[in-house]
Amino acid sequence: MGLTGSRVRRSLALMWRGMRSHPGIYALAVGASAIFGALTVGVSRAVGWATDAVVVPAIAGDEVARDRVWLGGLVLAAVALTLALSVAGRRIWAGFGVVRIQADHRTALTRQYLRLPASWHRAHPAGQLLNHTTSDTEAATGVFNPLPFALGVVVMIGVSIGMLLTIDPWLALAALAVIPVTVAVNAVYQRHMSPAVTRAQRLRGDVADAAHESFEAALLVKSLGTEGREEERFDARTQELRAANVRVGIVRSLFDPVIQTLPAVGTLLVLAIGTWRISTGDVVAGDIVTAAYLLTMMTVPVQAFGWVLGELPRALVGYERIAQVVDSTGALAYGDARLPQTPGQAGLAVRLDGVGVDVPAISGARGRTITLLDSVDVDVEPGTTVAVVGTTGAGKTTLVSLLARLSDPTRGHVLLDGVDARTLADGEIPAHVAFVTQTTFIFEDTVRGNVTLADEGAPGAPSDDDVWEALRLARLEDTVRELAGGLDAPLGERGANLSGGQRQRLAIARALVRAPRLLVLDDATSAVDPRVEQEILRGLADRADERAAGQAASGTGSGAGRRSGTTVIMVAYRMSSVALADRVIHVDGGRVVDTGTHDELMARDAGYRELATAYEVETERREQERADAAAAGVLDDELEEVAG
């Protein structure tokens, strides 16, 4: 939706696109404005007529005229009513147009927010994104308030110019002399205003961003007692915005009076030139009166053009800031492949083939990249449980997020049941793969809504029984039963009324209710009590077994001895969880160090051994220390005794 070309071109395109998107409304608004223009002439004509034909003769004693006083009043009243209606119509439709275009911008922006990948979001502050939907949207549409007015009276202005021309070309020239001046003034204005307003809108975004980030960090700010520091930070940005807004204000303050004065200057010019033309005998005095009158009447409509011009720089800046987001690319492309359904095999086979992930460095030289994963080859049998183990920062999260296609690898392929994830149709992966992130995000919705993530009664939405079953497996059933409202209990923003562990279990229920063929748990139980975690993981295994048994009983089962339930890939730290896995993948420094069973890795992988036995070793070390300290104490005592 970006605009190209000169500023004039972009301005015209901006206005044209806005009006074209709601042609009906703008036809009405401009129409009402045109009627208003005609009626403005009408009112003065009517007053003139009433004065000449009714008032003056009536006061002079004309009986007929006196009887027409009421008629005169009625005519004036009727014109007044129509005029008021046209004003109402113009304003209502112009207002409708503005709010519709605003809604369009907001929809386009938020659709894009939903489409763009997490990497884009990491680089774009939430406060800025919110600001696009408010301040920038309002800026981009501000020009549409006076626009219908200005366009509607174009005809009126045209007619007036025509009339002026028929009276006398010199008079017309005098009146029109202000036009090039207006254009020049406007050019100067636009040149000063554009950078000022660009800066102001950017700073507006910065202020929103500072506020958003600081409010998100509210708990941290409180716990460190840095309210004063945050206030200073916010104040610094606010003062910058203030200065920028004052600068915009000053430019506007100088422009507006000039533009408002120009029509009057035109009128005075007409009077001066007119006097000269009368002296040369080319026009008569009455012509000047008519011309001056025409110009006086034109003042307000011409000012409407001034408002349009005044709003244009801000509109362009706002629009371009929005367009930048709407035109952003980077949303993942989808193919049209579907995942094959193999009878008797519920779980997905997962294969990572020479996978590498580079991300652009946020700081530093342009084009510099950072390698997060390199040469990763992983093969996971369907229905098995695999633990991904590694130190903090090893690349585990990056690895597992590829499986849910939260991003694509830079090199290599991610294959689900042998199909490249990139070729799958939109929606295919979420339908079969459930990914539970480290930090749970809870929507401001009911428990049910947060588990199903679907509208109640929507086709394909899980039933309440399914939801309860998922909650039971996630060991959250009893908690929810105790909530007032049960499944209908509202959860506050970000699930603020749940504990960390409860949030994580809710996220697990959210994954389980989808009966996924691949379940990815990215350290999704870190805030859950170890025993509850055990219950959850065992519950999963049991369910897989039940399914396998069910399928075996119905004769479709093919896996002799092999589990055919959900494939589970989990990032885990607790050895008890790791012990539940069929295989372990040890990741370090963005590479797979070793793969095998827990026992195999313990035997041959020193790094793994260090991770797996960290607590044990630490306990031993501590006990040793205590023993040493005790021994030293005894020694000290002995030494003292000796000394004593």
Added chain:
Amino acid sequence: MTAATDERDVPDVPEDLLDADGARIESTSSLGVFATLRRGIEISPEIARGIWVTLGLASLAAAGRVVVPLAVQQTIDVGILADDGPDAGRVALLASLAAGALVLAGLCAALVNVRLFRSAEAGLATLRVKAFRHVHDLSTLTQNTERRGALVSRVTNDVDTVSLFVQWGGIMLLVSALQIVVATGLMVVYSPVLTAVVWVAFVPMFLVIRYGQKYVNRAYTLVRERVGAMLGAISEAVVGAETVRAYGVSERTGRRIGGAVEDTRSAQARSQVLVAATFSSGVLISNLVLSIVVVVGTLLGVGGGLTAGQLVAFLFLVQLFTGPVQMATEILNELQNAVAGWRRVIAVIETPVQVAEKPGATTQERGPARVTLRDVRFSYPNGPEVLHGVTLDLPPRTKVAVVGQTGSGKTTIAKLVTRLMDPTSGAVELDGVDLRDLTFASLRERVVLVPQEGFLFDGTVLANAAYGLRGGAAGPTTGPVAEPVEITPETRAAVEQAFVELGLSDWVADLPDGLDTEVGQRGEALSAGERQLVAIARAYLAQPDLLVLDEATSAVDPATEVRIARALDSLTAGRSTITIAHRLSTAEASDLVVVVDEGHVAEVGPHDELAAADGIYARMHASWISQTR
């Protein structure tokens, strides 16, 4: 250890439980229009600064604008239509006089605008900052009663709503009032009767406006609320982008936002209709008055009370009168818009601070911290009691581990010790002084909490860790800790040193840019565990006397966790730590274990003792051992 007892570890409760105590952020204040204006100016007096000079200049500008049509009329009447033909000299004179007035009026108008922009923007900046600061001063419980996105709109968009009125409306309202008075005075000179007619004719309009304003105000208030709700919804989609993607629910989320966008649009459209109705009724009555004056004036003229010339002149004056009246209706609408926004900002500023600093609160010397809880009870507003009389004495230089099932009240204790909340009854004391008698500056300097989800600001690892440094660097200061820390070579060295001391230098070295690695929005370029590492370094750099860690290493791998614990052990010698953890490795390493069970302290003692006894802790520990080996 069943899920049944698994309740509310984090002290945040459904919003509807909070309103009774006035602890929630109201959607809007209940002040009337004038009270709102008065309060608004009280909060940011800059708005009204120099108002009388500005008003004088604005009146001049308005007068100048009236002079021009008068001059045109005069020029035509006495210059061009002069009895003995057009008088070029007179026309030139009048035109130059008018041009002079025009230039003067223009200059005055420009000066007025500049003055207004300056005072308005200064006032709005103050309003923003005051509201922002107040949000941070509110208790965590109160903060959680409003969506973050909507809170942002209170200091941005809602404030912007006020700007149009304070930049232009306020002064124009005064000027319009002045113009109305002047025009009335002039009209009275020509015809007192007709003036009375005009005023009487305007009575219905004043009534309509009075009545209509209520609706306009409501409509604008609704718009503000809907915009706030819309921002809340959009903020959710932005912050929760990953979840939305992972579950393929963009369409539904988009629909929900679409609903909020549409709600906003319909509320805006409604307000537009009302505004247009009020304004056009002003236009209607102004023009009707014109026709009434024509009729009544003619009848008066026929009766001999008025000449035709007087009537025509009066008609001109009526237009000088109706112009400002129409302008005033426009401004009154704008005033309602401003009031709607203003009230929302004022509502934030007027929200009572539940956990506040007492007047005359004292400061404390730094040093080893002893924490005492005396029969502490706590319940959430309108909620059940979650701590039932906890008494604890935690001596200085002690490493305390608080363990217990989820929902036992561990986190509540952490939040009481750090005074994020105050106990319902009983007292929490630091070195014998009730926390409520300490200044926040002193308390936060001595006691620091590391929450579970380590929030990082967009910036480098270095900047985030340095955030913990107190202004004025090292050394015990009792003053406020407000100054932002600049990144100097010294701070860099201090941060580097901290990571080394915490045994995290390897991790830093592995980062793409070391300490200069950008962490992205909310730190999302790092994993949850890595964010916790930075959060711990940050708290460590704050050098508190008491460090309270609430599951601060829950997402960190065991080897790193053990390394940090060991580092903290040796480095916090002389300091106290209170650690809340699921991982009992922490308890093993502590001096004192506190077992909390269903809001009571069940067991207190050293690890060895409790592990040997046949109690809750022994069972927890046995289960822990079986899970980790």
